[in-house]
Amino acid sequence: MRLLEILFYLLKINSKTTIKNLAEMFNVCEKTIQRDLDKLSLLGIPIISYRGVNGGVEIDKNYIIAKYILTDNDYKDLILSLYISQHIKPDLKKTDLIEKFRLVDSDRCNKILEKLKEIFIIDLDEDQSINKKDVYKVIEDAIDDKSFVKLQLENTVMEVFPISYVLKKEGLYLYCYDEEYKLVLMNMVFDALKCDRYYTGPIIKYNDNKSKLKNYL
Known part of the structure; x- marks a missing residue:
């Protein structure tokens, strides 16, 4: 989601900014912003970088998001993903990503969203979601x-290297590593504290490892 936020921000300001400014705005380190900009470049977004004292980054001023670059199915998939994500992660509501898609194509976005609200009702424990937002952060x-x-957790504390979230029928899990790969059910996590310990070794992605996982908490 941060990639979209960075893209919309750069389009909105339509001028040069610094990686430091973006890092402060999105509350991540400068290396993370640089990786995000590299990903946008790989996706075909013309990111221009300037070095030196007056350096910075911007999107090529000749670049325009075409109104019809996304098909109806693209829009439906994106809006559905955002609609679900905003209910799972309360912080996403503050980003107004759906509102930003409305700026690109208001009629199409509104039509899809209205239908979603009629046929796809999400009824989660709002208090629990709010309490978990700091854990997710x-x-x-x-x-x-x-x-x-x-x-x-309820009866134990574990120190793990987090890799990704995995949504299964039982709920949202954290795929992580601690001498072995495991899945931790997020509903069982009451608090989280970042450690001053880092991991630089190889990682096995969930899809390449799910048949070997034994720990479901």
């Missing part, structure tokens, strides 16, 4: 910085 910062995180 700590874990996501640890993922960005490749650091370990200490998780407080």
Whole structure:
């Protein structure tokens, strides 16, 4: 989601900014912003970088998001993803990403969203979601910085290297590493603390490892 936020911000200001400014705005380190900009470049977004005292980054001023660059299915998939994500992660509501898509194509976005609200009702425990937002923030910062995180569960504390979230029928899990790969059910996590311990070794992605996982908490 941060990639979209950076893209919309650069389009909005339509001028040069610094990686330091972006890092402060999105509350991540400068290396994370640089990786995000590299990803945008790989996706075909013309990011221009300037070095030196007056350096910075901007999007080529000749670049315009075409109104019809996204098909109806593209829009439906994106809006559905954002609609679900905003209910799972309360912080996403503050980013107004759906509102930003409305700026690109208001009629199409509104039509899809209205239908979603009629046929796809999400009824989650709002209090629980709010209480968990700090936990998610700590874990996501640890993922960005490749650091370990200490998780407080009901009857135990574990220190793990977080890799990614995995949504299964039982709920949202954290795929992580602690001498072995495991899945931790996020509903069981009551608190999280970032550790001053980092991991630089190889990582096995979840899809390449899910058949071997034994720990479901």
